[in-house]
Amino acid sequence: MGFLPYFAAKTQIVILGFICFGCPGMFNALNGTGGGGQVDREAGNNANTALYVCFIISGLFGGAIVNKCxxxxxxxxxxxxxxxxxxxxxxxxxxxxxxxTIWAGAMLGLGAGIFWTAQGMIMMSYPLENEKGKFITIFWVIFNLGGVLGGVILLGTNYNHEGSLSDGAYAAFLAIEIGGSLCALVLAPPSKVVRTDGSHVEIKKVENVMSDAIAILKLFADPWMIILIPMMFSSNFYYSYQFGPYNGSLFTTRTKGFNNIWYWGAQMVTSGAFTRLLDRQSLSRKKRALYGVLITLAVVNAVWGGTLKMQNKYTHGALATTPPTPTDYPGGAIDFKDTARAAGPCILYACMGIQDALWNNMAYWLLGTITNDASRLARYAGFYKAIQSVGAAVSWQLDAKSVAFRTQLIVNWVLLVISALLMVYLSFRVKEQTDGEDHGDFKEKYVDSDSEQDVAAQV
Structure with a gap:
């Protein structure tokens, strides 16, 4: 990578990666155990529901808060x-x-909406047109190292422990998350960030948070946003099933941590390979978009088809009854040391990580083709996270209300396929070059004109 000046856009993306490594990276590893690492997933599921309900609110206001502060x-x-x-x-x-924990989940929802809005604004506005995929990869690899490290911590602290996670595991996560939040103070102000071509990031100053929040609500009239709503809704929807009915129900405590290492590790490799396609200049932008979505759709069908085959073998995980009721999966909970039983189910879980990386990389890349305006991208990021959180809140309640695992699986699969088909449609409307607030082939009348009245300034 060589020496990178502090104010270089790539340096800031690296710093952003380490912030997310420490905060949501650790959260992902913890959540990936199902129920926050508790045998009884009810508290974790309700905390996640509170989290994402509050996330909806903070996501809608997040763009205004980030642009202002x-x-x-x-x-x-x-x-x-x-x-x-x-x-x-x-x-x-x-x-x-x-x-x-439910209250803490609600507080996290309020904070995470703002956190991810800032992340999205940086992620989509700092790279040049031909660097968007590469910058996503740099971020995604560092970010998912957090999930890998979290898996290592879970495996190490619970190697000889069965049941809910130990205090030591939770304390380790807490310490790393505090460190990740401190890294945010190292970020440079966007006005001082220099892109690869020497240009600066321009942010439009927001004087009225409420008016900017209203501008975000107006995105419901934006044709790009309307068509992408199913993609946004589904982008975290499958976590509830993957982390609970699958990883949280089929495996021993230490194997859940082991699986997380490979789930998030697979995302790192996938992101690097996939974004080489998305940034390949020998292909037109439309072709890159179309090929990317079709690859994603193919992987979605392969992964969920394999998951259905597994799901047909069991109906529930361990239950916190007195005495505890084990899973009804043939042979009981799977341990990674029992290679003959574990290989297929563990590999399938890693493939779920591949699907997640493809889906979210494709989503960010498509959003980044709409405009290069940083303030608008902050609004898009907030809108994206708000809609994503609606889906997540619904999905965590499906598990909390004990909806049949097979039903949850089918809902996920159908939702992803419908969303991908809409993304195929949008692939044909992607323009080769995005300038300012260009929305591809959609007419300018759909673009929120209120933003044109903002006073141009740098934050």
């Missing part, structure tokens, strides 16, 4: 809510009471 302190403060959430499970371990 800047990225450094908004990411620092919101990053601390991840530590609050992880630490709350220590309280459950000692009291058996879930209220604090």
């Amino acid at each position: 800047g990225v450094r302190f908004t990411m620092f403060i919101s990053g601390l809510t991840y530590a609050l959430y992880s630490g709350s499970y220590i309280y459950i371990n000692h009291t058996g009471k879930s209220w604090f």
